[in-house]
Amino acid sequence: MPRHLIIGNGTAGFSAIQAILEYDSDGEITVISLEHHLPYSRVLLTHYIGGHVSKDNLYMTGESFFKQKKVNLLLGAAAVNIDPEQKRVELDNGRVLSYEKLLVATGGKPVIPQHLQKESPDIMGLRTIEDASYIRQKSLSGAKIVIVGGGSLAIELACALREGGNFPEMVVSSSHVLSRVADDEAAAVIQEQIQSYGIRIWTGEDVTEVVHTSKGVEGVVLSGGQEISCQVVVICKGVQPNREFLDRVLPTIRGGIKVDSNMRTDIPDVYAAGDVVEAYELSRQEFCVSAIWPHAIAQGRIAGMNMTGQDVMYEGSLSRNALEIFGLPVISMGITRVPAKRDWDLDVNQDKSSYCKLVYHDAKLVGAVLVGKVEKAGKLQAAIRKAAGIETVLN
Amino acid sequence: MLSIKVDTVKCDGCSLCQLACSFAHMVLNTETGGQQKFPELPDPLLWVKVCEGEVQIDICRHCENPPCADACVAGAFKVDMERGIVEIDQQKCVGCWSCVMECPFGAIRICSHSDKECTLQSRAFKCDGCSMWDKPLCASFCPTGAVQIARNNNGAAAIQRRERAALLQKGLSLGAARYVNREIKHRA
Amino acid sequence: MGSGVIKKIVNVIPEACTGCRQCELICSFEQGGSYSPRLSRIRLVKFEDKCLSVPVTCTYCERPICEEVCPVGAMTHDPVTGAAKVNEESCRGCKECANACPLGAIDMHPEKGTAMRCDLCGGDPACVKYCPAGALKYEPPHHSVKEKRRSRVVALNLD
Structure with a gap:
């Protein structure tokens, strides 16, 4: 029976593995990963699309790390249910794993609005290596790409595509890009910089419909009535916590998993970290989901240390973001x-x-x-x- | 462990350290036999700023648990335990500015591209601890002692401890020791 | 700071110190679980030429400069008891506090790289308990001053 079970093989999960091994070198760790990959850096995906990072350099560690540290890695498996009484986790392939301490680090998944959810590989979010490879391949083959959303991921993706020689168009529903962060003046500077590189931005517009035929995506219709012809639609409207399998034991209406300052959830011996949790935010002084890299690292580490029996408090996160636009x-x-x-x-x-x-x-x-x-x-x-x-x- | 003490009260803002830093990295980075007789000075790895009478020296403190390394999405930061320095692997860095956002000393900069062809890539750079020199040149050239760097364990702390102990000991020789001496004299 | 409570500190009486390093050893054991002066919060400075040794430790400044310079706020003290605390999770090991402390009372942990500052063992300092020479006293700061004043007057009277 693994003593430490980690669901999720992302940044927070990997940070937790390192913390557990630091305090308990024989930690008997098992990691369940939905993706068929070793832990990799999601933040680098746009850099990979832009051609600045090779695929090999996306990975945070090699296979040897898991062998050497005797960490059991189950790739391509998803947790479907947990049983806090018996301390067991049920997997989608029928396997049942028991645990002493469990960490939920399942991360998030892209938000795709209801009316855009279509059965097509060309309407997608950007979250995994597969997504990134697909976009990169399409971009290199000269496909026209429309990015829906004006957040930092949307901008990074637009810049990366432009650096790869593609000229995408952005559809932003707010009056300017980065509406959650920047005010009109800052956004004006940013928008001018993006447009000066030949990327068209449609502000105050929403995609109402994707024109979709048997040949694939042919274009999008904006709320203003204009039609943009394109082959790929990438939706960058944020992420939502991946927590459905916990709904039965930890019901909440929306948002992430609530954790205390030790990264413990309401279920005994179950911890959570990363994009899936609602942690204390220092500047707003409230609990909220803040899906960024440094928080995943810090939370994973704190959760890992507490799982080995340390008593470490998480001081809270400060939401922040850095990006470069050409x-x-x-x-x-x-x-x-x-x-x-x-x-x-x-x-x-x-x-x-x-x-x-x-x-x-x-x-x-x-x-x-x-x-x-x-x-x-x-x-x-x-x-x-x-x-x-x-x-x-x-x- | 590299212990870097910055005392801005002592700093005159002469920026000699900045020049010394550029110089330190020029000599070794220049390939001999090139056409340029006087190569251009490279960017310094520390920055002195005089602003409204206040001096700021932005230099890496080579933290033991560096926040820049935690924030790095590309795994480009490495803590060299042996030399006590924090290094950036230029091959891995993608110039995402995360480290700049984290460093509380403002000691990391990015050399950024701005060409219209988007061929160059941004990279982070910072103090490299002058490991190719006997002593970090910024500290050696500082005329006022505003930048002090020790390569041994707890450089400045050990010196300060000794000063403090010497002071305590001085108090001893003035007050109590005299009392003790006289007592002995009287007895004799 | 300014809590009104007269706090006790570890007072050093240099003339009594025999240089046995007992304080360093017991401190490292209390704080780090092993006998290693490198892990000690109290450090002995030896003046071999004068056959003297002087222990140096945190004197609990009223406005601790280590807390002021810490960029991440890892250095704190309990506003009620005054006991200092280093948050090892947030401490980045930048050595600013060690460099800023005018007494050299802060060292860096050789393995963890975090700052080490005397926390008075939570109110019962082991160094004081185990000092065989009585060179360390856990008392309010004014006690030692009183002693000094007294010895000075005694010295004058003998003239």
């Missing part, structure tokens, strides 16, 4: 969209090539958006963390 870096962290209330304060600095916005709440730094000149980003993050930390200590 040499123009954009970094955002903390609260960046401000409600129009009195105790919020903004400090905006803008010149031709750079934009910097600092957000204060009750005279404390809670967020920042930097475009162009981003050298001080790390220092600002430390300041935000310190400001948030002081309050939690006082409380």
Whole structure:
């Protein structure tokens, strides 16, 4: 019987394996992976599409790591149900595994709106190596690609495709790109940079229909009535936690798995980490899903350590993101969209090539958006963390 | 362990360390026999900024558990335990700016591409600990002692401890020791 | 800071120290589980030429500079008891605190790379308990000052 069972072979799962091995070199770990791959870096997928990273370099480790550390890796298997009483996990291939400590690190899956869910390989999200390989192959063969969404993944994908010689078009439902992060001014700088490289952005538009014939996708119809002809539609509208198999034992209406500061769920001996959880967010001071790489690493590590019997607290995550648009870096962290209330304060600095916005709440730094000149980003993050930390200590 | 002490109070902002850093990396990176007689100075790996009378020295502290390495999505950061330095593998780096966002010392920069052909790739760079030199050149050239680097264990901490102990010991010789001496004299 | 409670610290009486390194050993055992002066929060400085040794440890500043310079807020102290704590998970091992501490009272853990700061063993410092020479005292800071004042007056009276 494996003592440590990990469902999910992504960043958080791998980080947890390393933490468990650090404290318990004979940890008897079994990892269940839905994908037929060794753990790889999802963030690199756009770089792979852009041709900057080879497929081999996507992987975080080699097969030898699992052999050497005696970690049992079950590829291509999915958990369908867990039985907290008997401490057992049921797999889709009928196998039943028991555990002493369980980590749920199943990550997320792309959100695909109802009206776009069609049986076609050309309407897709971007989450796995297979997705990335497909997009890369299509891009190299000169297919026209429409990206639905204006978040950081959409922009990174657009840039990567352009770097590979493809000219995609973006359909953004908000009035500008990065609507959850940037304000109008910052977005204007970013949008100008994207458009100057020949990528067309349709703002304030939604894809109402995908024109789909027996030959495959032929185009999309926008809410404004325009039609764009294309062969591939990539939907980048965020991710949602992969937690259906837990619905019976941990019912929630929406969102991720709730965890406490030790990354424990409400079920005894079951931990959760990564994109699937709702963890404490420092700047907003609430529990929310924050699906980014550093959080998955930190949460996986904390969960792994606690599974071996340590008592380590997770200090909370600070939502943040960094991306580069053809040499123009954009970094955002903390609260960046401000409600129009009195105790919020903004400090905006803008010149031709750079934009910097600092957000204060009750005279404390809670967020920042930097475009162009981003050298001080790390220092600002430390300041935000310190400001948030002081309050939690006082409380 | 590489211990880097930055004391901005002592710093005059002369930026000699920055120049020394460029110089340190120029000599070794230049291939001899090239056509250029005076090669261009490479970018420094630390930055001095004077802003409203305050000086900032952005230099990597070579953390033992570096946040930049945790944030790196490409596994390009490596902690060399033997030399006590944090290194970036330029072959693996994809220039995603994650490390820049994490470093609380602002010590990582990216040399970014801006060409219209999108052929170049961004890469992160930072202090490499001057491992090819006997001593890190920035600290050697600093005239005020604002940058001090020790390669041994707890460089500055050990020196400070010794200073503190010496002070305690001085107090001993002034006060208590005199008392002890006199007592002995009286007895005699 | 300013909690109003008179906190006790480990006072060092250098003239009493015999240099036996008992404090280093017991501290490393209490904190790290092994007898290794490298893991000790109290460190002995020897002046061989003068046949003197002086233990140095955290003096619990009222405005701890180590906490100020820490970029990740890993250095904290309990506002009520005053006991210091290093959050080993958030500590990045940047050595800023070790470099900033004017006393050299902070060392880096040789394996974990995290900062090591005296936490007074939660209110019962082992170094004080085991010091055979009585060179360490766990008392409010003003006690040792009182002692010094006293010895000074005694010295004057003998003239």
